[in-house]
Amino acid sequence: MSSTVYVDRGSSIHRLNPVTKLVAMLCIIVIVFALPVWWVSGLVLAVAIIPAAVVSRCGRKLSRISATILLPILVVLFVVQGLTFPGGKTALISWGVFTVTSEGLHFALGIGLRLVCLVLASVLLVLTTHPGDLMSALTARGMSPKFGYIISSTLQLIPAFRDRANAILLAQQARGLSVRGSPLRRIKIMMPLLGPLILGMFTDVEDRSTAMEARGFGSTARRTSLVPVPDSSVQRVSRWAMPMVSLAVIVVPFATGAL
Amino acid sequence: MIRLDGVSYAYPDTVRPVLENVSLDIGRGTIAGILGASGAGKTTLAKIIAGFIPHVDGGELSGTVSVEGQGMGDLQLAEAVSRVGLVIQNPFNQISGARYTVREEIAFGLENFGVARPEMQDRVGEVADLLNLGPLLDRSPYELSGGQQQLVAIASMIVLRTPVLVMDEPTSQLDPAGTRMVFDVLSTLRGAGITVVIFEHKLELLHQHADVLYVLADRSIVAAGDPTDILADAHLAEWHIGSTRYTRVARAAQKRGLLAGLRHLPVSLEQAVAVFADDGGAR
Numbered sequence: 001m002s003s004t005v006y007v008d009r010g011s012s013i014h015r016l017n018p019v020t021k022l023v024a025m026l027c028i029i030v031i032v033f034a035l036p037v038w039w040v041s042g043l044v045l046a047v048a049i050i051p052a053a054v055v056s057r058c059g060r061k062l063s064r065i066s067a068t069i070l071l072p073i074l075v076v077l078f079v080v081q082g083l084t085f086p087g088g089k090t091a092l093i094s095w096g097v098f099t100v101t102s103e104g105l106h107f108a109l110g111i112g113l114r115l116v117c118l119v120l121a122s123v124l125l126v127l128t129t130h131p132g133d134l135m136s137a138l139t140a141r142g143m144s145p146k147f148g149y150i151i152s153s154t155l156q157l158i159p160a161f162r163d164r165a166n167a168i169l170l171a172q173q174a175r176g177l178s179v180r181g182s183p184l185r186r187i188k189i190m191m192p193l194l195g196p197l198i199l200g201m202f203t204d205v206e207d208r209s210t211a212m213e214a215r216g217f218g219s220t221a222r223r224t225s226l227v228p229v230p231d232s233s234v235q236r237v238s239r240w241a242m243p244m245v246s247l248a249v250i251v252v253p254f255a256t257g258a259l
Numbered sequence: 260m261i262r263l264d265g266v267s268y269a270y271p272d273t274v275r276p277v278l279e280n281v282s283l284d285i286g287r288g289t290i291a292g293i294l295g296a297s298g299a300g301k302t303t304l305a306k307i308i309a310g311f312i313p314h315v316d317g318g319e320l321s322g323t324v325s326v327e328g329q330g331m332g333d334l335q336l337a338e339a340v341s342r343v344g345l346v347i348q349n350p351f352n353q354i355s356g357a358r359y360t361v362r363e364e365i366a367f368g369l370e371n372f373g374v375a376r377p378e379m380q381d382r383v384g385e386v387a388d389l390l391n392l393g394p395l396l397d398r399s400p401y402e403l404s405g406g407q408q409q410l411v412a413i414a415s416m417i418v419l420r421t422p423v424l425v426m427d428e429p430t431s432q433l434d435p436a437g438t439r440m441v442f443d444v445l446s447t448l449r450g451a452g453i454t455v456v457i458f459e460h461k462l463e464l465l466h467q468h469a470d471v472l473y474v475l476a477d478r479s480i481v482a483a484g485d486p487t488d489i490l491a492d493a494h495l496a497e498w499h500i501g502s503t504r505y506t507r508v509a510r511a512a513q514k515r516g517l518l519a520g521l522r523h524l525p526v527s528l529e530q531a532v533a534v535f536a537d538d539g540g541a542r
Contacts, residue, residue: 132359145371153356160351160401207352210311214345215355215368215415219337222373226366226380 041113295475310339353412
């Protein structure tokens with residue numbers, strides 16, 4: 001019922017501290033977007049993301065989720081940039097008034113590879129990191145527990161509220177409500193269902209707030225965690241080293257005039 | 260231990276008080292049952308004892324509320340909840356939504372209070388054994404049935420080991436076996452010196468386990484005393500509380516001319532067997 005996409009494979013990537021993975025993901029994204037050349041994204045993909053996906057044994061699910069997100073974007077990107085890139089001079093294909101240019105496709109390749117890196121790195125993080133562990137790790141590093149709660153509870157409560165909406169719908173259908181017909185008719189039918197759903201949610205919020213306070217959520221004590229978050233001195237060092245190396249990777253080519 | 264003196268309360272933006280001049284005196288290590296029809300103000304009273312009113316809900320509260328001699332109004336909410344645990348009526352809403360397994364869910368309050376990990380593990384294990392939650396510990400709280408969620412909600416408060424536990428209809432979604440188990444657990448807690456205030460409709464179980472019963476009706480406490488006396492009170496029907504099935508059978512028997520002259524109607528199986536045996540013997 002939870003909306004988490006976490007896949008428990010127990011790999012070495014899974015066992016990394018969530019903050020280490022988060023820092024790595026952010027470094028990857030910063031590098032590919034700061035260095036505007038396609039082969040940098042390709043290199044990051046080849047030496048970091050694909051090996052990590054293989055080691056994590058989440059490759060199949062990673063491909064499926066990423067393809068669902070990326071395919072429509074990439075298709076639109078290549079079509080639009082291939083056809084309308086302003087600096088396009090080298091025509092590859094011409095069809096009536098439409099001309100696909102080499103420069104347009106090259107530009108789309110650069111943007112597309114960056115998006116591929118962004119999506120693959122993000123999806124790999126959520127596939128290999130349990131949201132509860134991520135929140136525990138971030139809270140242990142000073143993130144507000146309230147902020148952590150907002151993220152965690154959203155992941156779990158949305159499916160719960162979806163189930164409640166389904167229950168209301170079933171109750172209405174049991175009393176003769178028909179939900180067939182055109183999309184417009186379906187929207188009109190759904191409108192009366194929102195009342196009980198939203199009112200119920202307000203009551204729930206008040207109740208849940210009482211329950212949370214009853215369990216010390218407002219306590220000022222330093223929070224502890226039942227589940228230990230894995231960490232090591234190597235990871236602690238790497239969490240500092242990765243941003244510094246990334247900064248160097250970005251600054252050096254510009255400073256030396258290589259880019 | 261728990262003392263309410265002349266407590267009246269009206270919710271914000273309302274004129275008519277929900278409770279008027281309510282007084283209670285519940286001793287340490289006692290199970291106190293509070294009976295009342297729907298809308299009698301049971302949930303409001305539960306929140307007052309637990310310190311949520313007026314800290315969270317606001318409104319006009321008069322009179323005094325104290326637990327272990329400490330006025331609840333003088334405490335910060337975080338201090339109040341470390342003295343009085345509150346199990347709310349709807350288990351779905353008692354589940355935090357922030358934890359992904361039953362084990363973590365039970366430990367959530369302990370984490371908030373900064374309890375060390377080894378102690379947390381011990382306490383979670385103990386309470387899971389107490390409520391037979393062992394097989395569910397690694398499941399998501401949202402995959403459980405309503406009854407199982409209710410047990411998790413109860414466990415998540417018991418684990419905090421507050422000296423007082425206030426429970427608002429804690430067995431509403433449990434099957435008979437689960438309900439009996441919860442009442443047995445409450446008796447165990449009483450043995451450990453914990454004071455339990457339970458708002459319930461299950462009269463026979465209250466008779467078996469409670470030390471004292473209070474009746475909440477007409478915005479106030481209208482009767483208080485020994486469970487046998489309270490449950491035999493002829494006014495219970497007027498207060499829309501009903502009676503145990505043994506009392507109902509005895510009344511039906513009297514209408515048919517049996518149990519003539521019986522003044523105290525039975526409220527339990529043992530009492531019913533005794534009065535019918537006496538009546539049969541007399542015939």
